[in-house]
Amino acid sequence: MEHNSKIYIAGHRGMVGSAIWRALTAKGYTNLIGRTSAELDLKNQQTVKDFFNSEKPEVVIDAAARVGGILANSEYPYQFLMENLQIQNNLIDTAHKTEVEKFIFLGSSCIYPKLAPQPLKEEYLLTGSLEPTNEWYAIAKIAGVKACEAIRKQFGKDYVSLMPTNLYGIHDNFDLKTSHVLPAMIRKFHEAKMNSEPVELWGSGTPMREFLHVDDMADAVVFALENKLPEHLYNIGTGKDLTIKELAETIQKVVGHKGEILWDDSKPDGTPRKLMNVDKMKTAGWKASIDLEEGIKTTYKWFLKNSENYKQIKL
Template sequence: MTTHSKIYIAGHRGMVGSAVWRALTAEGYTNIMGRTSKELDLRNQQHVLDFINTERPDIIIDAAARVGGILANSLSPYPFLMENLQIQNNLIDAAHKAETAKFVFLGSSCIYPKFAPQPLKEEHLLTDSLEPTNQWYAIAKIAGVKACEAIREQYGKDFVSLMPTNLYGPNDNFDLETSHVLPAMMRKFHESKSSGEPVKLWGSGTPMREFLHVDDLAQGVLFAVKNKLPDYLYNVGTGTDVTIKTLAETIQNTVGHKGVIEWDTTKPDGTPRKLMDSSKLRSLGWAPAFDLESGIKHTYDWFISHQDNYKAISLS
Protein backbone atom coordinates (compact mmCIF):
# COMPACT_ATOMS: atom_id res chain seq x y z
CA MET A 1 0.00 0.00 0.00
CA THR A 2 1.14 3.55 -0.75
CA THR A 3 -0.12 7.02 0.14
CA HIS A 4 -1.83 7.02 -3.27
CA SER A 5 -3.81 3.82 -2.57
CA LYS A 6 -7.55 4.33 -2.91
CA ILE A 7 -9.18 4.14 0.52
CA TYR A 8 -12.93 4.07 1.17
CA ILE A 9 -14.04 4.91 4.72
CA ALA A 10 -17.58 3.72 5.41
CA GLY A 11 -19.07 6.02 8.04
CA HIS A 12 -16.59 8.81 7.29
CA ARG A 13 -18.68 11.50 9.00
CA GLY A 14 -19.01 9.67 12.31
CA MET A 15 -16.73 9.98 15.31
CA VAL A 16 -14.51 7.05 14.30
CA GLY A 17 -14.63 7.56 10.54
CA SER A 18 -13.78 11.26 10.75
CA ALA A 19 -10.90 10.53 13.13
CA VAL A 20 -9.53 7.92 10.71
CA TRP A 21 -9.86 10.39 7.84
CA ARG A 22 -7.85 12.98 9.83
CA ALA A 23 -5.17 10.42 10.69
CA LEU A 24 -4.79 9.24 7.09
CA THR A 25 -4.67 12.80 5.76
CA ALA A 26 -2.03 13.78 8.32
CA GLU A 27 0.04 10.78 7.23
CA GLY A 28 -0.03 11.94 3.60
CA TYR A 29 -2.72 9.70 2.12
CA THR A 30 -4.31 11.59 -0.77
CA ASN A 31 -6.90 9.25 -2.28
CA ILE A 32 -9.52 8.92 0.46
CA MET A 33 -13.22 8.69 -0.30
CA GLY A 34 -16.49 8.57 1.60
CA ARG A 35 -20.22 8.61 0.92
CA THR A 36 -23.03 9.96 3.07
CA SER A 37 -26.00 7.74 3.90
CA LYS A 38 -28.06 9.72 1.38
CA GLU A 39 -25.49 9.05 -1.33
CA LEU A 40 -25.11 5.35 -0.47
CA ASP A 41 -27.44 3.29 1.73
CA LEU A 42 -25.12 0.67 3.19
CA ARG A 43 -28.14 -1.44 4.15
CA ASN A 44 -28.89 -1.99 0.45
CA GLN A 45 -26.84 -4.95 -0.79
CA GLN A 46 -27.08 -4.18 -4.51
CA HIS A 47 -26.19 -0.52 -4.05
CA VAL A 48 -23.09 -1.47 -2.04
CA LEU A 49 -22.03 -4.09 -4.59
CA ASP A 50 -22.44 -1.62 -7.45
CA PHE A 51 -20.52 1.09 -5.59
CA ILE A 52 -17.55 -1.12 -4.66
CA ASN A 53 -17.42 -2.66 -8.16
CA THR A 54 -17.40 0.80 -9.73
CA GLU A 55 -14.93 2.52 -7.40
CA ARG A 56 -12.61 -0.45 -6.76
CA PRO A 57 -10.97 0.81 -3.57
CA ASP A 58 -7.67 -0.80 -2.54
CA ILE A 59 -8.61 -0.53 1.14
CA ILE A 60 -12.00 -0.45 2.87
CA ILE A 61 -12.31 0.72 6.47
CA ASP A 62 -15.69 -0.14 7.99
CA ALA A 63 -16.44 2.52 10.58
CA ALA A 64 -20.17 2.55 9.77
CA ALA A 65 -22.66 1.29 12.33
CA ARG A 66 -25.85 2.07 14.16
CA VAL A 67 -24.57 2.85 17.64
CA GLY A 68 -25.95 3.98 20.99
CA GLY A 69 -25.95 3.42 24.72
CA ILE A 70 -27.99 1.16 27.00
CA LEU A 71 -31.25 3.09 26.50
CA ALA A 72 -30.99 3.13 22.70
CA ASN A 73 -30.19 -0.60 22.59
CA SER A 74 -33.10 -1.38 24.90
CA LEU A 75 -35.62 0.66 22.91
CA SER A 76 -34.51 -0.50 19.45
CA PRO A 77 -33.13 -4.05 19.63
CA TYR A 78 -34.16 -5.08 16.12
CA PRO A 79 -32.52 -2.16 14.25
CA PHE A 80 -29.37 -2.54 16.35
CA LEU A 81 -29.15 -6.18 15.28
CA MET A 82 -30.43 -6.11 11.71
CA GLU A 83 -29.06 -2.79 10.43
CA ASN A 84 -25.58 -3.53 11.71
CA LEU A 85 -25.68 -6.98 10.12
CA GLN A 86 -26.79 -5.48 6.83
CA ILE A 87 -24.17 -2.72 6.81
CA GLN A 88 -21.17 -4.88 7.63
CA ASN A 89 -22.21 -7.95 5.64
CA ASN A 90 -22.81 -5.89 2.51
CA LEU A 91 -19.41 -4.23 2.82
CA ILE A 92 -17.49 -7.42 3.66
CA ASP A 93 -19.09 -9.42 0.85
CA ALA A 94 -18.65 -6.65 -1.72
CA ALA A 95 -15.00 -6.26 -0.72
CA HIS A 96 -14.47 -10.00 -1.08
CA LYS A 97 -16.15 -10.13 -4.50
CA ALA A 98 -14.30 -7.06 -5.78
CA GLU A 99 -10.92 -8.47 -4.63
CA THR A 100 -10.31 -5.53 -2.28
CA ALA A 101 -6.74 -5.89 -1.02
CA LYS A 102 -7.33 -4.88 2.60
CA PHE A 103 -10.42 -4.63 4.81
CA VAL A 104 -10.38 -3.19 8.34
CA PHE A 105 -13.49 -4.03 10.36
CA LEU A 106 -14.19 -1.99 13.49
CA GLY A 107 -16.25 -3.43 16.32
CA SER A 108 -16.55 -3.03 20.06
CA SER A 109 -15.45 -4.59 23.33
CA CYS A 110 -19.11 -5.56 23.90
CA ILE A 111 -18.46 -8.65 21.75
CA TYR A 112 -16.92 -10.31 24.81
CA PRO A 113 -18.92 -12.20 27.46
CA LYS A 114 -20.36 -10.27 30.39
CA PHE A 115 -18.39 -12.23 32.98
CA ALA A 116 -15.27 -13.04 30.98
CA PRO A 117 -11.97 -12.99 32.93
CA GLN A 118 -10.36 -9.57 33.23
CA PRO A 119 -8.61 -8.15 31.34
CA LEU A 120 -10.48 -9.26 28.22
CA LYS A 121 -8.36 -11.21 25.77
CA GLU A 122 -9.15 -11.97 22.14
CA GLU A 123 -9.48 -15.67 22.95
CA HIS A 124 -12.40 -14.95 25.33
CA LEU A 125 -14.70 -14.40 22.35
CA LEU A 126 -17.75 -16.73 22.40
CA THR A 127 -16.79 -18.41 25.68
CA ASP A 128 -19.90 -17.31 27.65
CA SER A 129 -23.13 -15.26 27.49
CA LEU A 130 -23.22 -11.59 26.52
CA GLU A 131 -24.30 -8.51 28.45
CA PRO A 132 -28.11 -8.41 27.87
CA THR A 133 -28.35 -4.62 27.55
CA ASN A 134 -26.31 -4.48 24.33
CA GLN A 135 -26.45 -8.05 23.07
CA TRP A 136 -28.13 -7.06 19.79
CA TYR A 137 -25.25 -4.85 18.72
CA ALA A 138 -22.72 -7.36 20.06
CA ILE A 139 -24.15 -10.28 18.08
CA ALA A 140 -23.96 -8.26 14.88
CA LYS A 141 -20.35 -7.30 15.51
CA ILE A 142 -19.40 -10.87 16.38
CA ALA A 143 -20.81 -11.95 13.02
CA GLY A 144 -18.61 -9.36 11.32
CA VAL A 145 -15.50 -10.56 13.14
CA LYS A 146 -16.20 -14.17 12.19
CA ALA A 147 -16.95 -13.24 8.56
CA CYS A 148 -13.58 -11.50 8.27
CA GLU A 149 -11.88 -14.46 9.95
CA ALA A 150 -13.57 -16.89 7.56
CA ILE A 151 -12.47 -14.91 4.47
CA ARG A 152 -8.96 -14.64 5.87
CA GLU A 153 -8.81 -18.38 6.58
CA GLN A 154 -10.40 -19.60 3.36
CA TYR A 155 -8.98 -17.10 0.86
CA GLY A 156 -5.87 -15.75 2.58
CA LYS A 157 -7.06 -12.15 2.31
CA ASP A 158 -5.90 -9.30 4.53
CA PHE A 159 -9.17 -8.80 6.39
CA VAL A 160 -8.60 -7.76 10.03
CA SER A 161 -10.88 -6.79 12.93
CA LEU A 162 -10.05 -4.14 15.53
CA MET A 163 -12.12 -4.11 18.72
CA PRO A 164 -11.82 -0.79 20.58
CA THR A 165 -12.84 -0.24 24.17
CA ASN A 166 -15.27 2.59 25.06
CA LEU A 167 -14.53 5.49 22.72
CA TYR A 168 -14.91 9.23 23.11
CA GLY A 169 -13.66 12.36 21.39
CA PRO A 170 -14.52 14.92 18.69
CA ASN A 171 -17.71 14.23 16.72
CA ASP A 172 -19.11 12.03 19.50
CA ASN A 173 -22.87 11.75 20.01
CA PHE A 174 -23.99 14.05 22.83
CA ASP A 175 -27.72 13.37 22.53
CA LEU A 176 -28.87 12.41 26.03
CA GLU A 177 -31.22 9.64 24.88
CA THR A 178 -28.82 7.79 22.60
CA SER A 179 -25.27 8.65 23.69
CA HIS A 180 -22.76 6.60 25.64
CA VAL A 181 -21.77 7.34 29.21
CA LEU A 182 -18.85 9.77 28.78
CA PRO A 183 -20.42 12.23 26.30
CA ALA A 184 -23.75 12.07 28.16
CA MET A 185 -21.99 13.00 31.41
CA MET A 186 -20.08 15.80 29.72
CA ARG A 187 -23.25 17.39 28.40
CA LYS A 188 -25.10 16.96 31.71
CA PHE A 189 -22.32 18.59 33.75
CA HIS A 190 -21.96 21.39 31.21
CA GLU A 191 -25.68 22.20 31.19
CA SER A 192 -25.94 21.89 34.97
CA LYS A 193 -23.35 24.64 35.35
CA SER A 194 -25.94 27.07 34.00
CA SER A 195 -29.15 25.54 35.31
CA GLY A 196 -27.98 24.72 38.83
CA GLU A 197 -29.96 21.46 38.69
CA PRO A 198 -28.39 18.29 40.16
CA VAL A 199 -26.64 16.00 37.69
CA LYS A 200 -28.55 12.71 37.67
CA LEU A 201 -26.53 9.67 36.65
CA TRP A 202 -27.54 6.05 36.16
CA GLY A 203 -26.49 3.21 38.45
CA SER A 204 -24.25 3.05 41.47
CA GLY A 205 -21.06 4.46 39.99
CA THR A 206 -19.10 1.34 40.98
CA PRO A 207 -18.61 -0.45 37.61
CA MET A 208 -15.14 -0.19 36.09
CA ARG A 209 -14.70 1.06 32.54
CA GLU A 210 -11.83 1.72 30.16
CA PHE A 211 -11.93 4.71 27.79
CA LEU A 212 -9.95 5.33 24.60
CA HIS A 213 -9.70 8.63 22.76
CA VAL A 214 -10.91 8.17 19.20
CA ASP A 215 -7.69 9.66 17.78
CA ASP A 216 -5.77 6.80 19.42
CA LEU A 217 -8.07 4.30 17.71
CA ALA A 218 -7.49 6.13 14.44
CA GLN A 219 -3.77 5.58 14.90
CA GLY A 220 -4.52 1.88 15.41
CA VAL A 221 -6.43 1.83 12.12
CA LEU A 222 -3.55 3.63 10.42
CA PHE A 223 -1.20 0.99 11.85
CA ALA A 224 -3.40 -1.75 10.36
CA VAL A 225 -3.45 0.04 6.99
CA LYS A 226 0.34 0.35 6.88
CA ASN A 227 1.07 -3.17 8.12
CA LYS A 228 -0.17 -6.68 7.38
CA LEU A 229 -1.16 -7.87 10.83
CA PRO A 230 -0.50 -11.56 11.49
CA ASP A 231 -3.83 -12.37 13.22
CA TYR A 232 -7.50 -11.68 12.51
CA LEU A 233 -8.59 -9.96 15.76
CA TYR A 234 -6.98 -7.28 17.93
CA ASN A 235 -8.16 -5.40 20.99
CA VAL A 236 -7.51 -1.65 21.03
CA GLY A 237 -7.49 -0.02 24.46
CA THR A 238 -5.43 1.83 27.04
CA GLY A 239 -4.99 -1.05 29.48
CA THR A 240 -6.29 1.00 32.43
CA ASP A 241 -9.81 1.50 33.79
CA VAL A 242 -11.63 3.70 36.30
CA THR A 243 -14.92 3.52 38.17
CA ILE A 244 -17.87 5.37 36.66
CA LYS A 245 -17.80 7.54 39.79
CA THR A 246 -14.17 8.51 39.09
CA LEU A 247 -15.07 9.21 35.48
CA ALA A 248 -17.89 11.50 36.62
CA GLU A 249 -15.60 13.38 38.99
CA THR A 250 -12.93 13.78 36.29
CA ILE A 251 -15.48 15.23 33.86
CA GLN A 252 -16.97 17.40 36.61
CA ASN A 253 -13.54 18.90 37.36
CA THR A 254 -12.77 19.44 33.68
CA VAL A 255 -16.10 21.17 33.07
CA GLY A 256 -15.78 23.24 36.24
CA HIS A 257 -19.08 22.04 37.67
CA LYS A 258 -19.53 22.61 41.42
CA GLY A 259 -23.03 21.18 41.94
CA VAL A 260 -24.59 17.97 43.24
CA ILE A 261 -24.40 14.49 41.67
CA GLU A 262 -27.36 12.15 42.25
CA TRP A 263 -26.92 8.44 41.48
CA ASP A 264 -30.09 6.58 40.45
CA THR A 265 -29.42 3.05 41.72
CA THR A 266 -32.72 1.80 40.26
CA LYS A 267 -31.08 2.00 36.82
CA PRO A 268 -28.82 -0.82 35.54
CA ASP A 269 -25.06 -0.74 35.97
CA GLY A 270 -24.32 -3.06 33.08
CA THR A 271 -21.20 -5.23 33.09
CA PRO A 272 -19.31 -4.92 36.43
CA ARG A 273 -15.94 -4.49 34.75
CA LYS A 274 -14.73 -4.35 31.16
CA LEU A 275 -10.97 -3.91 30.83
CA MET A 276 -9.28 -5.03 27.63
CA ASP A 277 -5.92 -6.67 27.16
CA SER A 278 -4.45 -4.85 24.17
CA SER A 279 -0.98 -6.33 24.51
CA LYS A 280 -1.21 -8.21 21.22
CA LEU A 281 -1.48 -4.99 19.18
CA ARG A 282 0.93 -3.12 21.46
CA SER A 283 3.55 -5.83 20.92
CA LEU A 284 3.48 -5.01 17.20
CA GLY A 285 4.18 -1.31 17.77
CA TRP A 286 0.91 0.58 18.40
CA ALA A 287 0.32 2.52 21.65
CA PRO A 288 -2.22 5.16 22.77
CA ALA A 289 -1.11 8.77 23.28
CA PHE A 290 -3.92 10.24 25.44
CA ASP A 291 -4.41 9.62 29.14
CA LEU A 292 -7.99 10.03 30.40
CA GLU A 293 -7.62 13.55 31.81
CA SER A 294 -5.95 15.02 28.73
CA GLY A 295 -8.39 13.18 26.46
CA ILE A 296 -11.42 14.54 28.33
CA LYS A 297 -9.95 18.07 28.24
CA HIS A 298 -9.38 17.76 24.48
CA THR A 299 -12.94 16.49 23.98
CA TYR A 300 -14.52 19.17 26.15
CA ASP A 301 -12.69 21.89 24.22
CA TRP A 302 -14.16 20.45 21.01
CA PHE A 303 -17.61 20.18 22.63
CA ILE A 304 -17.56 23.84 23.68
CA SER A 305 -16.83 24.95 20.13
CA HIS A 306 -19.55 22.69 18.64
CA GLN A 307 -22.27 22.73 21.31
CA ASP A 308 -24.90 24.15 18.95
CA ASN A 309 -24.66 21.06 16.76
CA TYR A 310 -25.29 18.05 19.00
CA LYS A 311 -25.33 14.88 16.99
CA ALA A 312 -28.55 12.93 17.62
CA ILE A 313 -29.57 9.47 16.47
CA SER A 314 -33.22 8.70 15.70
CA LEU A 315 -34.82 5.87 17.64
CA SER A 316 -37.41 5.22 14.90
Protein backbone atom coordinates (compact mmCIF):
# COMPACT_ATOMS: atom_id res chain seq x y z
CA MET A 1 0.00 0.00 0.00
CA GLU A 2 1.51 3.33 -1.11
CA HIS A 3 1.28 6.28 1.29
CA ASN A 4 -0.29 8.38 -1.47
CA SER A 5 -2.94 5.79 -2.37
CA LYS A 6 -6.41 7.36 -2.34
CA ILE A 7 -8.26 5.91 0.65
CA TYR A 8 -11.93 6.67 1.25
CA ILE A 9 -13.07 6.29 4.86
CA ALA A 10 -16.85 6.10 5.02
CA GLY A 11 -18.02 7.40 8.39
CA HIS A 12 -14.81 9.35 8.99
CA ARG A 13 -16.43 11.64 11.59
CA GLY A 14 -17.62 8.79 13.83
CA MET A 15 -15.73 7.25 16.71
CA VAL A 16 -14.24 4.43 14.62
CA GLY A 17 -13.78 6.36 11.39
CA SER A 18 -12.03 9.28 13.07
CA ALA A 19 -9.71 6.86 14.90
CA ILE A 20 -8.82 5.21 11.58
CA TRP A 21 -8.17 8.64 10.04
CA ARG A 22 -5.84 9.54 12.92
CA ALA A 23 -4.02 6.22 12.70
CA LEU A 24 -3.47 6.46 8.96
CA THR A 25 -2.33 10.08 9.18
CA ALA A 26 0.13 9.13 11.92
CA LYS A 27 1.59 6.45 9.64
CA GLY A 28 2.15 8.91 6.81
CA TYR A 29 -0.86 8.33 4.55
CA THR A 30 -1.51 11.60 2.73
CA ASN A 31 -4.45 10.99 0.39
CA LEU A 32 -7.40 10.32 2.68
CA ILE A 33 -10.90 11.35 1.68
CA GLY A 34 -14.11 11.55 3.68
CA ARG A 35 -17.55 13.09 3.41
CA THR A 36 -20.06 13.99 6.08
CA SER A 37 -23.59 12.59 5.87
CA ALA A 38 -24.75 16.06 4.80
CA GLU A 39 -22.25 16.03 1.93
CA LEU A 40 -22.86 12.42 0.85
CA ASP A 41 -25.97 10.40 1.68
CA LEU A 42 -24.70 6.82 1.67
CA LYS A 43 -28.28 5.54 1.61
CA ASN A 44 -28.71 7.04 -1.87
CA GLN A 45 -27.36 4.67 -4.51
CA GLN A 46 -26.97 7.23 -7.30
CA THR A 47 -25.23 9.73 -5.04
CA VAL A 48 -22.72 7.07 -4.00
CA LYS A 49 -22.12 6.10 -7.64
CA ASP A 50 -21.49 9.73 -8.59
CA PHE A 51 -19.05 10.14 -5.71
CA PHE A 52 -17.04 7.03 -6.65
CA ASN A 53 -16.95 8.02 -10.33
CA SER A 54 -15.72 11.49 -9.41
CA GLU A 55 -13.19 10.66 -6.66
CA LYS A 56 -12.04 7.22 -7.86
CA PRO A 57 -10.84 5.85 -4.52
CA GLU A 58 -8.35 2.98 -4.63
CA VAL A 59 -9.25 1.64 -1.18
CA VAL A 60 -12.52 1.83 0.76
CA ILE A 61 -12.87 1.44 4.53
CA ASP A 62 -16.51 1.12 5.59
CA ALA A 63 -16.85 2.53 9.11
CA ALA A 64 -20.27 4.03 8.38
CA ALA A 65 -23.33 2.57 10.12
CA ARG A 66 -26.37 3.38 12.16
CA VAL A 67 -25.39 2.17 15.63
CA GLY A 68 -26.80 2.10 19.15
CA GLY A 69 -27.40 0.01 22.23
CA ILE A 70 -30.22 -2.31 23.31
CA LEU A 71 -32.77 0.50 23.72
CA ALA A 72 -32.13 2.04 20.31
CA ASN A 73 -32.21 -1.35 18.55
CA SER A 74 -35.49 -2.23 20.25
CA GLU A 75 -37.22 1.05 19.41
CA TYR A 76 -36.00 1.46 15.81
CA PRO A 77 -35.73 -2.06 14.32
CA TYR A 78 -36.61 -1.04 10.76
CA GLN A 79 -34.08 1.78 10.62
CA PHE A 80 -31.33 -0.41 12.07
CA LEU A 81 -32.01 -3.09 9.46
CA MET A 82 -32.76 -1.04 6.36
CA GLU A 83 -30.38 1.91 6.76
CA ASN A 84 -27.41 -0.35 7.43
CA LEU A 85 -28.28 -2.53 4.45
CA GLN A 86 -28.57 0.53 2.22
CA ILE A 87 -25.28 2.05 3.38
CA GLN A 88 -23.16 -1.08 3.03
CA ASN A 89 -24.81 -2.38 -0.14
CA ASN A 90 -24.19 0.93 -1.91
CA LEU A 91 -20.57 1.04 -0.78
CA ILE A 92 -19.70 -2.60 -1.48
CA ASP A 93 -21.46 -2.83 -4.84
CA THR A 94 -20.19 0.52 -6.11
CA ALA A 95 -16.64 -0.24 -4.96
CA HIS A 96 -16.78 -3.55 -6.82
CA LYS A 97 -18.22 -2.00 -9.98
CA THR A 98 -15.63 0.81 -10.03
CA GLU A 99 -12.73 -1.66 -9.74
CA VAL A 100 -11.79 -0.94 -6.12
CA GLU A 101 -9.46 -3.85 -5.32
CA LYS A 102 -9.29 -3.46 -1.52
CA PHE A 103 -12.31 -3.02 0.74
CA ILE A 104 -12.39 -3.28 4.54
CA PHE A 105 -15.85 -3.87 5.98
CA LEU A 106 -16.38 -3.27 9.69
CA GLY A 107 -19.11 -5.01 11.62
CA SER A 108 -19.74 -6.17 15.16
CA SER A 109 -19.50 -9.27 17.35
CA CYS A 110 -23.31 -9.25 17.53
CA ILE A 111 -23.34 -11.12 14.20
CA TYR A 112 -22.72 -14.36 16.11
CA PRO A 113 -25.50 -16.54 17.58
CA LYS A 114 -26.68 -15.65 21.08
CA LEU A 115 -25.79 -19.04 22.54
CA ALA A 116 -22.73 -19.85 20.44
CA PRO A 117 -19.84 -21.54 22.28
CA GLN A 118 -17.41 -19.15 23.96
CA PRO A 119 -15.08 -17.67 22.96
CA LEU A 120 -16.67 -16.83 19.61
CA LYS A 121 -14.91 -18.20 16.54
CA GLU A 122 -15.43 -16.90 13.01
CA GLU A 123 -16.83 -20.25 11.89
CA TYR A 124 -19.76 -19.93 14.32
CA LEU A 125 -21.42 -17.41 12.00
CA LEU A 126 -24.96 -18.52 11.00
CA THR A 127 -24.96 -21.59 13.26
CA GLY A 128 -27.80 -20.45 15.55
CA SER A 129 -30.33 -17.77 16.51
CA LEU A 130 -29.26 -14.18 17.12
CA GLU A 131 -29.73 -12.13 20.28
CA PRO A 132 -33.25 -10.61 19.81
CA THR A 133 -32.27 -7.20 21.23
CA ASN A 134 -29.89 -6.47 18.34
CA GLU A 135 -30.85 -8.89 15.59
CA TRP A 136 -31.84 -6.11 13.16
CA TYR A 137 -28.37 -4.60 13.15
CA ALA A 138 -26.77 -8.06 13.17
CA ILE A 139 -28.71 -9.27 10.12
CA ALA A 140 -27.58 -6.23 8.14
CA LYS A 141 -23.95 -6.75 9.13
CA ILE A 142 -24.10 -10.46 8.30
CA ALA A 143 -25.30 -9.51 4.81
CA GLY A 144 -22.26 -7.23 4.45
CA VAL A 145 -19.88 -9.97 5.54
CA LYS A 146 -21.37 -12.40 3.04
CA ALA A 147 -21.31 -9.81 0.23
CA CYS A 148 -17.58 -9.24 0.78
CA GLU A 149 -17.00 -12.99 0.95
CA ALA A 150 -18.90 -13.48 -2.32
CA ILE A 151 -16.86 -10.81 -4.13
CA ARG A 152 -13.65 -12.31 -2.80
CA LYS A 153 -14.73 -15.81 -3.89
CA GLN A 154 -16.14 -14.89 -7.29
CA PHE A 155 -13.81 -12.09 -8.39
CA GLY A 156 -10.65 -12.61 -6.33
CA LYS A 157 -10.65 -9.12 -4.83
CA ASP A 158 -9.15 -8.32 -1.42
CA TYR A 159 -12.40 -7.61 0.40
CA VAL A 160 -12.09 -8.42 4.10
CA SER A 161 -14.48 -8.10 7.07
CA LEU A 162 -13.26 -7.17 10.55
CA MET A 163 -15.65 -7.87 13.43
CA PRO A 164 -14.74 -5.89 16.55
CA THR A 165 -15.93 -6.62 20.03
CA ASN A 166 -17.53 -3.81 22.07
CA LEU A 167 -15.69 -0.60 21.23
CA TYR A 168 -15.15 2.50 23.36
CA GLY A 169 -12.92 5.57 23.37
CA ILE A 170 -12.77 9.22 22.46
CA HIS A 171 -15.60 10.56 20.26
CA ASP A 172 -17.90 7.91 21.74
CA ASN A 173 -21.65 8.48 21.99
CA PHE A 174 -22.69 9.48 25.54
CA ASP A 175 -26.41 9.99 24.83
CA LEU A 176 -28.14 7.70 27.32
CA LYS A 177 -30.93 6.81 24.87
CA THR A 178 -28.63 5.53 22.12
CA SER A 179 -25.24 4.81 23.69
CA HIS A 180 -23.57 1.50 24.47
CA VAL A 181 -22.92 0.27 27.99
CA LEU A 182 -19.43 1.63 28.69
CA PRO A 183 -19.94 5.29 27.67
CA ALA A 184 -23.41 5.23 29.28
CA MET A 185 -21.80 4.12 32.54
CA ILE A 186 -19.16 6.85 32.34
CA ARG A 187 -21.87 9.47 32.00
CA LYS A 188 -24.08 7.95 34.72
CA PHE A 189 -21.25 7.70 37.23
CA HIS A 190 -20.08 11.22 36.42
CA GLU A 191 -23.55 12.73 36.89
CA ALA A 192 -24.09 10.73 40.09
CA LYS A 193 -20.73 11.95 41.38
CA MET A 194 -21.68 15.57 40.65
CA ASN A 195 -25.07 15.11 42.39
CA SER A 196 -23.87 12.83 45.24
CA GLU A 197 -26.38 10.15 44.18
CA PRO A 198 -26.35 6.35 43.75
CA VAL A 199 -26.11 4.90 40.24
CA GLU A 200 -28.87 2.69 38.84
CA LEU A 201 -27.82 0.26 36.11
CA TRP A 202 -29.78 -2.13 33.90
CA GLY A 203 -29.77 -5.89 34.45
CA SER A 204 -28.10 -8.14 36.97
CA GLY A 205 -24.48 -7.22 36.35
CA THR A 206 -23.58 -10.86 35.65
CA PRO A 207 -23.19 -10.93 31.83
CA MET A 208 -19.61 -11.12 30.58
CA ARG A 209 -18.34 -8.55 28.08
CA GLU A 210 -15.13 -7.74 26.25
CA PHE A 211 -14.09 -4.17 25.43
CA LEU A 212 -11.62 -2.88 22.85
CA HIS A 213 -10.29 0.67 22.70
CA VAL A 214 -11.09 2.32 19.39
CA ASP A 215 -7.41 3.15 18.81
CA ASP A 216 -6.66 -0.59 18.91
CA MET A 217 -9.45 -1.12 16.38
CA ALA A 218 -7.93 1.54 14.12
CA ASP A 219 -4.55 -0.16 14.43
CA ALA A 220 -6.13 -3.45 13.30
CA VAL A 221 -7.63 -1.70 10.27
CA VAL A 222 -4.23 -0.28 9.32
CA PHE A 223 -2.77 -3.79 9.67
CA ALA A 224 -5.46 -5.20 7.35
CA LEU A 225 -4.79 -2.36 4.92
CA GLU A 226 -1.06 -3.00 4.78
CA ASN A 227 -1.31 -6.80 4.58
CA LYS A 228 -3.25 -9.17 2.37
CA LEU A 229 -5.06 -11.33 4.88
CA PRO A 230 -5.65 -14.93 3.73
CA GLU A 231 -9.28 -15.19 4.90
CA HIS A 232 -12.40 -13.06 4.52
CA LEU A 233 -13.48 -12.69 8.19
CA TYR A 234 -11.51 -11.80 11.31
CA ASN A 235 -12.51 -11.14 14.89
CA ILE A 236 -10.92 -8.06 16.46
CA GLY A 237 -10.73 -7.99 20.25
CA THR A 238 -8.58 -8.43 23.31
CA GLY A 239 -9.47 -12.05 24.01
CA LYS A 240 -10.29 -11.07 27.63
CA ASP A 241 -13.64 -10.29 29.25
CA LEU A 242 -15.14 -9.24 32.58
CA THR A 243 -18.59 -9.02 34.16
CA ILE A 244 -20.71 -5.90 33.73
CA LYS A 245 -20.48 -5.54 37.52
CA GLU A 246 -16.66 -5.52 37.32
CA LEU A 247 -16.86 -2.98 34.50
CA ALA A 248 -19.12 -0.76 36.61
CA GLU A 249 -16.73 -0.94 39.56
CA THR A 250 -13.77 -0.08 37.32
CA ILE A 251 -15.57 2.95 35.87
CA GLN A 252 -16.73 3.99 39.34
CA LYS A 253 -13.09 3.92 40.49
CA VAL A 254 -11.85 5.94 37.49
CA VAL A 255 -14.62 8.55 37.80
CA GLY A 256 -14.28 8.81 41.58
CA HIS A 257 -17.93 8.11 42.42
CA LYS A 258 -18.34 7.07 46.07
CA GLY A 259 -22.05 6.15 46.17
CA GLU A 260 -24.03 2.93 45.87
CA ILE A 261 -24.62 0.93 42.67
CA LEU A 262 -28.23 -0.28 42.28
CA TRP A 263 -28.99 -3.07 39.78
CA ASP A 264 -32.43 -3.17 38.12
CA ASP A 265 -32.78 -6.85 37.21
CA SER A 266 -36.20 -6.24 35.65
CA LYS A 267 -34.31 -4.82 32.66
CA PRO A 268 -32.77 -7.13 30.02
CA ASP A 269 -29.22 -8.39 30.32
CA GLY A 270 -28.70 -9.15 26.65
CA THR A 271 -26.34 -11.94 25.60
CA PRO A 272 -24.99 -13.88 28.63
CA ARG A 273 -21.42 -13.76 27.39
CA LYS A 274 -19.70 -12.36 24.32
CA LEU A 275 -15.98 -13.04 24.15
CA MET A 276 -14.11 -13.10 20.86
CA ASN A 277 -11.64 -15.77 19.85
CA VAL A 278 -8.89 -13.66 18.29
CA ASP A 279 -6.49 -16.47 17.36
CA LYS A 280 -6.81 -15.89 13.60
CA MET A 281 -5.79 -12.24 13.84
CA LYS A 282 -2.95 -13.09 16.24
CA THR A 283 -1.71 -15.72 13.79
CA ALA A 284 -1.86 -13.10 11.03
CA GLY A 285 0.37 -10.86 13.18
CA TRP A 286 -1.85 -8.40 15.09
CA LYS A 287 -3.02 -8.13 18.72
CA ALA A 288 -4.54 -5.45 20.96
CA SER A 289 -2.30 -3.44 23.29
CA ILE A 290 -4.39 -0.92 25.30
CA ASP A 291 -5.27 -1.90 28.90
CA LEU A 292 -8.98 -1.49 29.78
CA GLU A 293 -8.55 0.71 32.87
CA GLU A 294 -6.06 2.96 31.08
CA GLY A 295 -8.42 3.18 28.12
CA ILE A 296 -11.32 4.16 30.39
CA LYS A 297 -9.13 6.85 32.00
CA THR A 298 -8.33 8.48 28.65
CA THR A 299 -11.98 8.22 27.58
CA TYR A 300 -13.19 9.87 30.78
CA LYS A 301 -10.64 12.68 30.39
CA TRP A 302 -11.94 13.29 26.87
CA PHE A 303 -15.54 13.21 28.15
CA LEU A 304 -14.74 15.86 30.79
CA LYS A 305 -13.00 18.05 28.24
CA ASN A 306 -15.81 17.84 25.69
CA SER A 307 -18.97 17.51 27.78
CA GLU A 308 -20.07 21.11 27.16
CA ASN A 309 -19.60 21.27 23.40
CA TYR A 310 -19.82 17.74 22.02
CA LYS A 311 -23.18 17.32 20.30
CA GLN A 312 -23.92 13.75 21.43
CA ILE A 313 -23.19 14.16 25.13
CA LYS A 314 -26.10 16.52 25.89
CA LEU A 315 -25.34 17.02 29.57
